Structures are given as structure tokens and as C-alpha cells.
Amino acid sequence: MKEYTVSELTREIKYIIEENIGYVRVIGEISNFKHYTPTGHLYFTLKDEYAELRCVMFEGGRCLVASLLKDGMKVRVWGRVGVYEKKGRYQLYVEDIEPAGMGDLAIKFELLKKKLAEEGLFHERYKKPLPRYPLRIGVVTSKEGAAIRDIVRILKRRFPGVEIILRPAPVQGEGASFEIARAIDEFNEYGRVDLLIVGRGGGSLEDLWAFNEEVVARAIFRSRIPVISAVGHEKDFTIADYVADRRAATPSEAAEIAVRSVDTMLREFSLMMERMGKALMKRIGRERERIERLERSYVLRRPLDRINQKKETLDFLIHRMERALSGKVMEVKHRLALLVPSFRHFEKMLEKRRERLESMEKELLKVMGRFIEERRKKIEGYERNLQALGPYHVLSRGYAIVRKDGRIVRSSEEVEVGERVDIYLAKGKLKGRVEEKE
Structure with a gap:
């Protein structure tokens, strides 16, 4: 009996599932729906009465119906069955999704x-009132x-x-x-x-x-x-x-x-005229009372006395204002005289801070320049390593990849004599026929 590590067995299961099932269409009810806004990825579970299937849709937030999806909604999805090796579970990588039972126009x-x-x-707040x-x-x-x-x-x-x-x-x-x-x-x-x-x-x-x-x-x-x-x-x-x-x-x-109908408008006009008449009579009564009070008032009987009283009050207020303003001006002048030395000291302090900031800026630019140059050299090294490890670099050393019906051939047992195969070289592709097996 063959012995596997966990990783080896998981990879074997992944290969069997992905190679033998591939793309499928599934219908079910959404639960545990999550939309990760920064990436736009959608994660959810499709379920029916007897089973559940984990699903992920990368950048699914861009699909037309993403904003309509929610828990409890029945949907039809299309995608590829695969295995998430880190967790050792199979799941559906969704590429298209649509609400089940809704036509295109209803979705739109x-x-x-x-x-x-x-x-x-x-x-x-944007609704305009209709004209009466x-x-x-x-x-x-x-x-x-x-x-x-x-x-x-x-x-x-x-x-x-x-x-x-x-x-x-x-x-x-x-x-x-x-x-x-x-x-x-x-x-x-x-x-x-x-x-x-x-x-x-x-x-x-x-x-x-x-x-x-x-x-x-x-x-x-x-x-x-x-x-x-x-x-x-x-x-x-x-x-x-x-x-x-x-x-x-x-x-x-x-x-x-x-x-409105003519009858309705006539009734409204009649009520309006009645209300206007009552309001007008009330206004006339109030104005009549006001005139009578004025006729009896002291102001109309002794108007000059009232005017002289107001003149005396005005003279008194002008005198008080002049005295208050004079005192305030002197106080402000004194405070300004005390503040002048402080402003001069503050100006010198600002000049020193400005010189220090300029020196720090120059030093920071030098450090950043060295840091960027080091990172550029590292990235160039990574790029050379990646190119050396890439499949096309291996092919350039004389190796080839053989495929049958799109799948990689790893053993002579996977092909039969007379079958056609595709041979991929560093440059170009060859069509071949199996003549003999060893």
C-alpha cells in the first residue's frame, strides 16, 4: 500500500477532481454570504435540503447582479470545481451567477x-408640488x-x-x-x-x-x-x-x-371669499382700536416733551461712549508695546526651525535614494531567478512537453501506439504520432 504525506494526498485528490469534473452549473440557495469590499471577492455557501457547497467568486463584486445577492436567495452558478489545498476542502470557483427564476428584464x-x-x-425632497x-x-x-x-x-x-x-x-x-x-x-x-x-x-x-x-x-x-x-x-x-x-x-x-372639477373649485372659492371677509373685518376692528389708543396717549397730547427726553438720553450715551473708547485705545496701545519683543523672539525661532527642516529634508532624500537603489537591485535579482525557474527556460535547454488531448503526458502508459500527441518546444509546437512504446 502506498504511503502519502498530507500534502501529497491532497494534491492527488485535487488532480482527480479538477481533471475529471471540471466546469459545472449548480443551482442552490445562498447562505453565509460575504462581500469583501477591498478586493471585491464574494464568498458564500450554496445549499439544498441535503448538502452544502462552498463557493468563491474572485472580483465577483464587478458582476451585474452582485448588489442583489443575499442570504436565502436562490441562484444558478457556473464555475470550476477545485480543491483549496491549505484547508483540504473542495469548493466551486464561480465565474458567472444569476438569480434563479428572474428574467433578464426583471434583473435589469x-x-x-x-x-x-x-x-x-x-x-x-426632490418631489415638486403639483400646481393647484x-x-x-x-x-x-x-x-x-x-x-x-x-x-x-x-x-x-x-x-x-x-x-x-x-x-x-x-x-x-x-x-x-x-x-x-x-x-x-x-x-x-x-x-x-x-x-x-x-x-x-x-x-x-x-x-x-x-x-x-x-x-x-x-x-x-x-x-x-x-x-x-x-x-x-x-x-x-x-x-x-x-x-x-x-x-x-x-x-x-x-x-x-x-x-379639480369646476364644482370643487367653486366651493373652494366660496370658502376662500368667506374666510377673506372675516379676516378683513377682524383687521379693521384691530386698526380702529389702535387709532383710539393713540388718540388717548401722552405722546400725541405732549409731543415736544417726549422729543426733549430722547435728546437728553442721546447726549448722555454719546458722552459715555467717547470715554469708553478713549480708555480702550490706550489699553490696546500698551498691550501692543509689550508684545513687540515677543514677536521678534518668535521670528528668530521660526528661522532656526526652517533651517533645521531644510537640513532634515536633504538627509531624508539621500536615505530614500539609497533605499530605492537597493530595492531595485533586489527586484532585478528576483526577476532573473524567476526567469531561470520558469518552464520556458527549461524548454530552452532542449526539453519538451508532450500533451494528449490538452493534458500533460507523464508516462508512456498514458498513450497508445498510433495516437496523436502535441509536442511543445522552446520555440513552436510539433504534431506527432506514437510509433513505439518502451
């Missing part, structure tokens, strides 16, 4: 949502869809005097998101609308995708005009809904949010 939606939220685009009584409303939608018909019908029913300006734009398909963003920017350049409604009718995730594009979200965010997002049905949520100043579940609801 979550990534953009997380990115914009971290930038603050969804924060309430808009007279001119801009609409960005398809000119042929049901959305524009619903918006116009409800706006005219609730407030016939409102002016509606349609900027038609495609709401799905290639280039739709750029057209929607351009329409929002054009309304802001035009500047003569009080409110914008941006949206379309319902549809699938693919149909509504133009409103999930970053270019539309940023156009809504930079708009100086308040925006109501009205995309799809009640259950549909898009990135545009999160960025907009107000979300409407449907285009019809957006129209109802945008304007």
Missing part, C-alpha cells in the same frame, strides 16, 4: 432601481392610443377651460425611450405649460419597458415642470413612477389628479 429593472435609489432620484389650478397641461404619449383619449375626455369634463398640448411620442419599441425623454426636454425648453402627464395604457413588461429606461428617468428628474407618471394599470410599476413627482395608477387617474 432591479439593478437600475437600486442604482437610482442610491443616487437619491426617488427621494421625497393648472391652465395649460402638456401630455407625452402616443397620439393613437386610448390613453390620450381618456386624458382629454376627463380633463375637459372636469375643467373645460384647461388647454391641452400633446407632444406625440412612441411608447414602445426601439428608440421609444429616447423620444419620450426628448419630448420632456422640449416641454421644459418651451416652458409655457404648468404640468406634464407622461404615460401610456397597460401592457406586458416588454411593452412598458421604455418607461423603465434610465434616459426617461433622468429626463423626468431634471424636469423643472412637475410630472405625473401614468403608465399601465394599477398593478404596473415602472422606474418612471418612482422618479415622477406623482404617480397615477392609470392615465384616467392622472387626468383626475391634474385638475
Whole structure:
């Protein structure tokens, strides 16, 4: 029976696993997830009901879905099975990972949502208030869809005097998101609308995708005009809904949010006039009382006496101020005279410190120069040693490497007569056939 050291046995197991299993695709649930920020490496365990598998993804923080990963999440990974010799354990070196059960669009939606939220685009402090009584409303939608018909019908029913300006734009398909963003920017350049409604009718995730594009979200965010997002049905949520100043579940609801009905406005105006009348009567009563108090006051009956009293008080305050300032000036002059010798001593001390620092700087530069030169020579020596130990240096002395099907041939027992092999030389490669074995 052959005897192994621990290292030898581990290397043998490593060779068997890596050569016979190689790359695999595995599905499981994440646990013990750790993301090391300085390196970007991801460490986690994949598990199912019966087993666990340690996984590592080097620089995994750069992958698209890294920010979505967390414990308990089901994922599908692709990578190479290997052995970590130091710990004597096998693990999966992951090269690609994706959430199981999520389509590409859903992943893209979550990534953009997380990115914009971290930038603050969804924060309430950026939400602009909607105008109370808009007279001119801009609409960005398809000119042929049901959305524009619903918006116009409800706006005219609730407030016939409102002016509606349609900027038609495609709401799905290639280039739709750029057209929607351009329409929002054009309304802001035009500047003569009080409110914008941006949206379309319902549809699938693919149909509504133009409103999930970053270019539309940023156009809504930079708009100086308040925006109501009205995309799809009640259950549909898009990135545009999160960025907009107000979300409407449907285009019809957006129209109802945008304007109050005539009856509601008439009631509000009546209440406003009533409150203004009461406030005005209270103000008139307060002013009448004030005038009556002034008529009875001493100031109006003996105005000159009041003025003479103020003159005497002013003269007294001027005299006190002159005396106080004179004393303060003399005190400051005395203190300055005492401080002059101290400043001269301090100036000499600073000059000595400056000369000492210059001397230390020169000495430090010399030491650093010697240190850098020593390290450069050491590195050059290491480089020469590495080149001497490298496989290509060995090949240059007349040796060769033989491979069969990509694997290194270490024994004649690993090949058969007639099989083809690749022979790697210091310069170039040869194709050969085994003619005889010994």
C-alpha cells in the first residue's frame, strides 16, 4: 500500500477532481454570504435540503447582479470545481451567477432601481408640488392610443377651460425611450405649460419597458415642470413612477389628479371669499382700536416733551461712549508695546526651525535614494531567478512537453501506439504520432 504525506494526498485528490469534473452549473440557495469590499471577492455557501457547497467568486463584486445577492436567495452558478489545498476542502470557483427564476428584464429593472435609489432620484425632497389650478397641461404619449383619449375626455369634463398640448411620442419599441425623454426636454425648453402627464395604457413588461429606461428617468428628474407618471394599470410599476413627482395608477387617474372639477373649485372659492371677509373685518376692528389708543396717549397730547427726553438720553450715551473708547485705545496701545519683543523672539525661532527642516529634508532624500537603489537591485535579482525557474527556460535547454488531448503526458502508459500527441518546444509546437512504446 502506498504511503502519502498530507500534502501529497491532497494534491492527488485535487488532480482527480479538477481533471475529471471540471466546469459545472449548480443551482442552490445562498447562505453565509460575504462581500469583501477591498478586493471585491464574494464568498458564500450554496445549499439544498441535503448538502452544502462552498463557493468563491474572485472580483465577483464587478458582476451585474452582485448588489442583489443575499442570504436565502436562490441562484444558478457556473464555475470550476477545485480543491483549496491549505484547508483540504473542495469548493466551486464561480465565474458567472444569476438569480434563479428572474428574467433578464426583471434583473435589469432591479439593478437600475437600486442604482437610482442610491443616487437619491426617488427621494421625497426632490418631489415638486403639483400646481393647484393648472391652465395649460402638456401630455407625452402616443397620439393613437386610448390613453390620450381618456386624458382629454376627463380633463375637459372636469375643467373645460384647461388647454391641452400633446407632444406625440412612441411608447414602445426601439428608440421609444429616447423620444419620450426628448419630448420632456422640449416641454421644459418651451416652458409655457404648468404640468406634464407622461404615460401610456397597460401592457406586458416588454411593452412598458421604455418607461423603465434610465434616459426617461433622468429626463423626468431634471424636469423643472412637475410630472405625473401614468403608465399601465394599477398593478404596473415602472422606474418612471418612482422618479415622477406623482404617480397615477392609470392615465384616467392622472387626468383626475391634474385638475379639480369646476364644482370643487367653486366651493373652494366660496370658502376662500368667506374666510377673506372675516379676516378683513377682524383687521379693521384691530386698526380702529389702535387709532383710539393713540388718540388717548401722552405722546400725541405732549409731543415736544417726549422729543426733549430722547435728546437728553442721546447726549448722555454719546458722552459715555467717547470715554469708553478713549480708555480702550490706550489699553490696546500698551498691550501692543509689550508684545513687540515677543514677536521678534518668535521670528528668530521660526528661522532656526526652517533651517533645521531644510537640513532634515536633504538627509531624508539621500536615505530614500539609497533605499530605492537597493530595492531595485533586489527586484532585478528576483526577476532573473524567476526567469531561470520558469518552464520556458527549461524548454530552452532542449526539453519538451508532450500533451494528449490538452493534458500533460507523464508516462508512456498514458498513450497508445498510433495516437496523436502535441509536442511543445522552446520555440513552436510539433504534431506527432506514437510509433513505439518502451
